[in-house]
Amino acid sequence: MTQKTTFPxxxxxxxxxxxxxxxxxxxxxxxxIEANDLEVALAIRRSCMLQSKESRTRVLFWKLIRDSAxxxxxxxxxxxxxxxxxxxxxxxGTIIIYDTERSELLGFIAHDIDSExxxxxxxxxxxxxxxxxxxxxxxxxxx
Amino acid sequence: MPxxxxxxxxxxxxxxxxxxxxxxxxSTNSAALASVLEDLSTSARDSGVSRFSxxxxxxxxxxxxxxxxxxxxxxxxxxxxFGSSNVFVFDLLRWSLSxxxxxxxxxxxxxxxxxxxxxxxxxxxxxxxLVPVHCACLASKGDGLLIAGMSGAGxxxxxMALTQTGFNYVSDDWxxxxxxxGQLVAHGTSAPVKLLPDAVQHFQSLSSHSLQxxxxxxxxxxxxxxxxxxxxxxxxxxPRWLVLLERIQQAGCEFARMPSTEAQEYLNSTVERLPTxxxxxxxxxxxxIESISxxxxxxxxxxxxxxxxxxxxxxxxxxxxxxxxV
Numbered sequence: 237m238t239q240k241t242t243f244p245x246x247x248x249x250x251x252x253x254x255x256x257x258x259x260x261x262x263x264x265x266x267x268x269i270e271a272n273d274l275e276v277a278l279a280i281r282r283s284c285m286l287q288s289k290e291s292r293t294r295v296l297f298w299k300l301i302r303d304s305a306x307x308x309x310x311x312x313x314x315x316x317x318x319x320x321x322x323x324x325x326x327x328x329g330t331i332i333i334y335d336t337e338r339s340e341l342l343g344f345i346a347h348d349i350d351s352e353x354x355x356x357x358x359x360x361x362x363x364x365x366x367x368x369x370x371x372x373x374x375x376x377x378x379x
Numbered sequence: 380m381p382x383x384x385x386x387x388x389x390x391x392x393x394x395x396x397x398x399x400x401x402x403x404x405x406s407t408n409s410a411a412l413a414s415v416l417e418d419l420s421t422s423a424r425d426s427g428v429s430r431f432s433x434x435x436x437x438x439x440x441x442x443x444x445x446x447x448x449x450x451x452x453x454x455x456x457x458x459x460x461f462g463s464s465n466v467f468v469f470d471l472l473r474w475s476l477s478x479x480x481x482x483x484x485x486x487x488x489x490x491x492x493x494x495x496x497x498x499x500x501x502x503x504x505x506x507x508x509l510v511p512v513h514c515a516c517l518a519s520k521g522d523g524l525l526i527a528g529m530s531g532a533g534x535x536x537x538x539m540a541l542t543q544t545g546f547n548y549v550s551d552d553w554x555x556x557x558x559x560x561g562q563l564v565a566h567g568t569s570a571p572v573k574l575l576p577d578a579v580q581h582f583q584s585l586s587s588h589s590l591q592x593x594x595x596x597x598x599x600x601x602x603x604x605x606x607x608x609x610x611x612x613x614x615x616x617x618p619r620w621l622v623l624l625e626r627i628q629q630a631g632c633e634f635a636r637m638p639s640t641e642a643q644e645y646l647n648s649t650v651e652r653l654p655t656x657x658x659x660x661x662x663x664x665x666x667x668i669e670s671i672s673x674x675x676x677x678x679x680x681x682x683x684x685x686x687x688x689x690x691x692x693x694x695x696x697x698x699x700x701x702x703x704x705v
Contacts, residue, residue, distance in 0.1 A: 244651050248452035251652060299453055307449055310463040318434055318477035323458070323468050328449055331458050333468065342453040 273302035279351035399566035401429035409437035516549035523616035528624030540689035542610035630683030643672035
C-alpha cells in the first residue's frame with residue numbers, strides 16, 4: 237500500500253460528537269436531546285418543557301449538530317414530506333429531518349441560524365402541519 | 380415558501396428499473412425523468428434481492444441546474460443537495476430515496492448517470508445488500524479480477540491498460556458486491572472512469588478530453604470508458620481473484636500471496652463506518668467482505684508504465700487459470 241490505511245474520513249459528519257446531552261421527563265414521557273452546541277441543546281430542552289400537553293410534539297429523540305463547515309448562502313425554505321419523513325431545507329446549509337414514525341428529529345444547523353429561530357420558527361414548521369402556509373408557493377402538492 | 384408533499388397516488392409515472400443488479404421502484408410526476416432513468420436502466424434482470432424505491436418530484440417551474448454537492452447524515456438518514464432546489468433524502472431503514480428536483484436537473488442525463496445513480500448505490504448499498512467496495516473490477520471470460528488499493532495507487536490507469544489487453548471493463552473505482560444464492564457477484568455502474576492528470580502520459584486518447592473538477596474536488600479526466608478507450612463493458616461478473624495494488628518507484632512487478640486475514644483487514648479499513656441504527660447492514664457487509672477476502676488474494680507492487688503491469692497481470696491470470704500459482 238502506498239500509505240497506512242485508516243478509516244475513511246467522516247464526510248457526512250454522521251459521527252460528529254454531540255457532548256451536550258439532556259434527558260428529561262415531561263408529562264410521563266422521556267425525551268432525549270443531543271447537540272454539539274450548548275445553546276441549541278438548552279433551547280430545545282426549554283421548548284420541550286414549556287410545551288403544554290395539547291401542543292406537545294411527539295419528538296422523543298433530538299440530535300442537532302451545529303454545522304460550521306456547511307456551505308453558506310440561500311434563504312429559501314423547502315419543506316419536503318414523504319410518508320413518515322418530513323424534511324426542511326433552509327438555503328444550502330440547514331437540513332432538519334423529522335421521522336414521525338420513529339419520533340426522531342435530526343438535523344444540521346448552519347452557523348447563521350440562532351437557537352431561538354430554530355426553536356420558534358423552523359422546528360414548528362416540521363412538527364405541526366398547522367404552521368404550513370395556507371397558500372404556499374407550492375411546487376407540487378397532492379394530499 | 381415551497382411545500383412539497385409527496386403522495387404515491389400523485390406520482391403517476393412508475394417504472395421498475397435496474398441499476399448494478401438492484402431493482403429500483405421509481406415513482407415520479409415527470410414523464411421526461413422517467414424516460415431519462417429508463418434509458419439508464421440495465422436490461423439484465425437479476426434475481427437478486429436488492430431493491431429500493433425512488434420517489435422524485437420534479438418542480439417544472441424551477442430551472443436551477445445542479446449546484447455543488449453537499450452531503451450530511453445522521454442515524455438512518457443521509458441527505459444530498461445540489462443547490463437549494465435539488466434535494467435528496469435517503470432513508471437507509473426504509474430503503475428509499477425521496478427527492479425534489481428542478482426541471483433542468485430532471486432532464487440532465489449526465490447528472491443521473493454520473494452522479495446520482497452511483498451516489499444512490501453508494502449510500503443505500505450496504506442497507507440493501509449491494510456492498511460498495513473501493514476497488515476496480517475487470518473480467519476475462521466471465522472471471523472477475525478485483526483490484527484494490529489506496530486512492531492514487533493506480534487502479535484506474537491499470538484498469539484502462541488491462542482493457543487494452545483483452546479484459547472487459549466492469550468498474551474502475553467502486554464495485555458493488557452482492558451475494559446471490561451464495562455466489563459473490565461484482566457489479567459496475569454507469570459512473571465514468573476517473574483518471575488523474577498524469578494518465579495522459581500513458582493514454583494518448585485522453586489528450587482530446589479536458590480535465591474537470593470531480594466531486595471530491597480533484598482535477599481529473601472523467602471519461603466514458605467506451606468512448607475514450609473503446610473498451611468492452613461487462614455489467615457484472617463473478618470475482619475470482621483479489622489483487623491489492625501498491626505503486627513503487629523502480630520499474631517491475633512483484634506478486635506475493637496475501638493471507639485472507641490481511642485482505643479482510645484491508646477491506647474493512649476502506650469502508651465507511653455505519654451508524655448503530657443499521658445493525659443488519661453492518662452484518663451483511665461484514666459477510667460480503669469476508670467472502671471477498673476468501674478469494675485467492677495477492678499483493679502486486681509495481682512501477683513503470685501501466686501497460687507493463689497489465690501484461691504481467693494478464694499472464695498472471697492465465698497462470699492462475701492453469702493452477703500454476705495455486
